[in-house]
Amino acid sequence: MFAYITRRILYAIPILIGVNLITFLLFFVVNTPRDMAVTHLGDKYTTEEAIEQWIKSHGYDKPRFFDAEASGLKKITNTLIFTQTKNMFLLQFGTSDTGRDIGQDVKERMGPSLAVAIPALLFGLATNIFVALLLTFFRRSYLDLYGVSFCVALMSISSLFYIIIGQFLLGKIFRWVPISGYIGGWSAAKFVLLPVIVSVVAGVGSGARWYRTLLLEEVNKDYIRTARAKGLSSMQVLFKHALKNAMIPILTGVVVVIPTLFMGSLLLESFFSIPGLGSYTIDAIRSQDFAIVRSMVYLGAVLYIVGLILTDISYTLVDPRVRLQ
Amino acid sequence: MPFKLVFLWTDILFWLLMLMLVTVTVMPKPRHIKQAWTYVWQSKLAMATVVIVMFYLLMTMLDSIHFQRQVEGTYRSDVESVLDVFLAPLDQNVETSYSAPFASRSFVAEAVELPNDGVVYETTPLNYVQQFPEDEPDAKIWDILYKTVVGLMLGLSLSLVLCIAMAYFLRIPILKPSRPNTTQWRTMFITFVVIFTLFAVMYYLSRFYHILGTDKVGQDVFYQTLKSIRTGVLIGTLTTMVLLPFAMVLGTFAGYFRGWIDDVIQYIYTTLSSIPNVLLIVASVLVLEVVISKHPDIFNNIALRADMRLLALCIILGVTSWTSLCRLLRAETLKLREQDYVQASIALGTSNVKLIGRHIVPNLMHIVFITVALDFSSLVLAEAVLAYIGVGVDPTTFSWGNMINVARLELAREPVVWWSLTAAFVFMFTLVLAANLFADVVQKAFDPRARQLA
Numbered sequence: 114m115f116a117y118i119t120r121r122i123l124y125a126i127p128i129l130i131g132v133n134l135i136t137f138l139l140f141f142v143v144n145t146p147r148d149m150a151v152t153h154l155g156d157k158y159t160t161e162e163a164i165e166q167w168i169k170s171h172g173y174d175k176p177r178f179f180d181a182e183a184s185g186l187k188k189i190t191n192t193l194i195f196t197q198t199k200n201m202f203l204l205q206f207g208t209s210d211t212g213r214d215i216g217q218d219v220k221e222r223m224g225p226s227l228a229v230a231i232p233a234l235l236f237g238l239a240t241n242i243f244v245a246l247l248l249t250f251f252r253r254s255y256l257d258l259y260g261v262s263f264c265v266a267l268m269s270i271s272s273l274f275y276i277i278i279g280q281f282l283l284g285k286i287f288r289w290v291p292i293s294g295y296i297g298g299w300s301a302a303k304f305v306l307l308p309v310i311v312s313v314v315a316g317v318g319s320g321a322r323w324y325r326t327l328l329l330e331e332v333n334k335d336y337i338r339t340a341r342a343k344g345l346s347s348m349q350v351l352f353k354h355a356l357k358n359a360m361i362p363i364l365t366g367v368v369v370v371i372p373t374l375f376m377g378s379l380l381l382e383s384f385f386s387i388p389g390l391g392s393y394t395i396d397a398i399r400s401q402d403f404a405i406v407r408s409m410v411y412l413g414a415v416l417y418i419v420g421l422i423l424t425d426i427s428y429t430l431v432d433p434r435v436r437l438q
Numbered sequence: 439m440p441f442k443l444v445f446l447w448t449d450i451l452f453w454l455l456m457l458m459l460v461t462v463t464v465m466p467k468p469r470h471i472k473q474a475w476t477y478v479w480q481s482k483l484a485m486a487t488v489v490i491v492m493f494y495l496l497m498t499m500l501d502s503i504h505f506q507r508q509v510e511g512t513y514r515s516d517v518e519s520v521l522d523v524f525l526a527p528l529d530q531n532v533e534t535s536y537s538a539p540f541a542s543r544s545f546v547a548e549a550v551e552l553p554n555d556g557v558v559y560e561t562t563p564l565n566y567v568q569q570f571p572e573d574e575p576d577a578k579i580w581d582i583l584y585k586t587v588v589g590l591m592l593g594l595s596l597s598l599v600l601c602i603a604m605a606y607f608l609r610i611p612i613l614k615p616s617r618p619n620t621t622q623w624r625t626m627f628i629t630f631v632v633i634f635t636l637f638a639v640m641y642y643l644s645r646f647y648h649i650l651g652t653d654k655v656g657q658d659v660f661y662q663t664l665k666s667i668r669t670g671v672l673i674g675t676l677t678t679m680v681l682l683p684f685a686m687v688l689g690t691f692a693g694y695f696r697g698w699i700d701d702v703i704q705y706i707y708t709t710l711s712s713i714p715n716v717l718l719i720v721a722s723v724l725v726l727e728v729v730i731s732k733h734p735d736i737f738n739n740i741a742l743r744a745d746m747r748l749l750a751l752c753i754i755l756g757v758t759s760w761t762s763l764c765r766l767l768r769a770e771t772l773k774l775r776e777q778d779y780v781q782a783s784i785a786l787g788t789s790n791v792k793l794i795g796r797h798i799v800p801n802l803m804h805i806v807f808i809t810v811a812l813d814f815s816s817l818v819l820a821e822a823v824l825a826y827i828g829v830g831v832d833p834t835t836f837s838w839g840n841m842i843n844v845a846r847l848e849l850a851r852e853p854v855v856w857w858s859l860t861a862a863f864v865f866m867f868t869l870v871l872a873a874n875l876f877a878d879v880v881q882k883a884f885d886p887r888a889r890q891l892a
């Protein structure tokens with residue numbers, strides 16, 4: 114187990130280097146630091162010195178791949194690609210275009226992101242499992258048919274509409290909750306309520322349908338028939354046997370997204386003005402702040418890889434048949 | 439000639455794709471694939487949804503033939519499509535601002551100067567819509583009803599004639615209900631008549647009214663949402679066209695050759711898929727924007743620039759999303775490679791290329807069909823989200839994403855401007871739902887395990 118995890122973590126390093134290479138190609142080769150400076154300072158009214166100054170202040174003035182003038186190892190280490198990759202690996206994201214420390218911003222904004230993402234995940238999971246159980250219990254009935262059709266219809270609606278309609282109905286017409294905004298502490302609850310509801314409703318279509326397939330796969334297996342033949346009620350079989358086994362793929366599917374919860378949701382956070390990492394990213398995209406976008410891409414990749422490792426570990430915990438080698 | 443054809447890149451690719459679709463349809467197919475498609479055509483749901491998707495495809499086709507009009511010896515700079523001509527004069531901004539569906543006066547009060555130097559704020563009569571005398575409040579309703587009936591009659595008779603002619607020449611029995619386990623022609627024809635008539639009514643009414651209202655600059659919303667169809671369909675189809683070669687070549691190579699080729703390909707797709715998809719798309723589009731702004735001389739024409747941006751978005755979406763299909767194809771190829779007939783073929787010395795072409799790829803097609811069908815709807819939905827984030831198609835391009843993005847700000851108005859949002863919602867929902875339901879049937883047809891679970 115320990116050896117396996119070590120190996121997985123070591124295997125993550127070349128992948129992270131690859132991720133860095135891709136972002137480096139996008140942000141420093143296709144789009145040179147000079148372009149960034151020009152975009153940032155404005156096209157026409159900028160002088161040569163201002164551009165030089167901007168590039169220097171961001172530390173982008175080194176050679177990109179190879180420094181011919183330096184000696185020894187410095188030929189490689191004194192380059193943009195090396196320093197940028199090193200900084201990312203040490204989680205030193207540098208400063209944004211507005212001069213703020215990105216690492217500090219990320220730390221501050223994780224809290225609000227989690228305040229929305231965790232309840233959304235938990236309530237979403239509970240709702241999806243509940244609906245899926247209901248559909249499976251009444252399988253091959255009209256309830257199942259219409260339920261699944263309704264799920265497909267829910268899946269076909271753009272997530273933007275859920276947010277817009279949720280804000281419009283609950284926020285504007287009924288005035289139950291504030292339309293958007295955020296304050297820290299426990300009073301955040303009333304601001305978090307609407308995004309959580311929207312996220313649960315938006316996810317129930319695809320989620321419940323997917324879990325229903327998992328449950329049905331279990332229900333069709335031989336051990337369920339045996340249990341029924343032994344005289345257990347269909348209720349008992351569904352909850353005790355089928356659900357337990359279907360929980361393996363459900364839980365491992367959830368584990369993979371747990372680390373990415375830190376990143377928050379781009380849409381929800383920006384619509385509801387929640388100062389999390391999602392809205393941070395959206396703001397950076399709109400103001401073309403490449404340093405932030407690059408940091409977020411890297412952070413997202415790290416968290417995703419952590420999620421994959423956690424998934425493998427959780428398999429061994431919930432399913433004794435799986436052994437890691 | 440009074441006009442000159444303009445070939446935009448996306449037009450060419452879309453027609454190429456249609457050509458491929460026709461070729462694939464008429465090409466002889468292996469028996470198991472033929473059987474699966476037979477299963478699809480025997481489903482009423484599939485037949486009904488395929489008609490709806492075809493309607494959207496037809497709109498895209500009409501909107502993908504572009505030309506420039508000649509006026510007084512010179513070609514006009516703006517590019518029009520056949521759909522614009524079909525919907526004219528709605529392609530012009532006929533009004534000045536918002537108006538509600540079927541309204542005959544503007545929605546917002548405007549300043550009107552009185553002859554005696556005073557100014558009053560009142561709603562103004564619309565240019566496009568016929569005005570009715572104010573003492574007859576029912577006159578407009580009767581007029582709408584009358585025109586609805588006329589449109590209904592026209593659409594119904596025309597579509598029935600088309601149906602009967604087609605059934606007669608192809609010898610398809612449509613008068614008696616199709617038996618189960620045969621191709622469900624009747625459902626297809628009924629859906630066709632319904633869709634055609636519905637569109638005929640809307641089209642006929644749109645000659646006299648703004649049936650879905652007008653937007654902020656006075657453009658007809660019905661026109662906008664019909665123009666948006668092209669963007670949605672192109673993103674759904676062209677992206678798959680970009681994604682398929684990547685996924686198929688890399689997937690089969692990794693699974694077939696194994697060894698270091700497999701390692702390299704696996705490394706590439708693991709790296710790409712570990713970056714959150716949205717962020718990768720965003721990063722690519724941001725970089726693209728800088729490239730476009732750096733070369734203003736290449737992209738000088740507005741239509742050309744918008745078109746290049748749409749194409750670039752399709753390419754970016756394709757390049758960032760081939761990984762999941764590639765993974766599936768690799769796993770399936772690994773399995774197929776160990777089959778006896780493949781091993782026998784290897785032993786007989788068949789060349790690798792021939793073997794992949796003859797034994798591997800045909801047996802992967804079911805996965806490809808399922809993925810293409812499933813991806814289409816999610817891509818149409820993704821367009822709207824990308825438009826909101828600010829990395830979607832060009833703001834001058836008509837798209838549901840852009841419509842929603844502009845309209846959502848108007849919900850704060852009192853009274854609410856709801857029609858743009860509703861129009862985009864209805865047209866988008868219909869396409870995505872039809873595509874989703876069709877994809878379900880395709881999945882059941884090609885994956886026997888999915889058929890059991892239904």
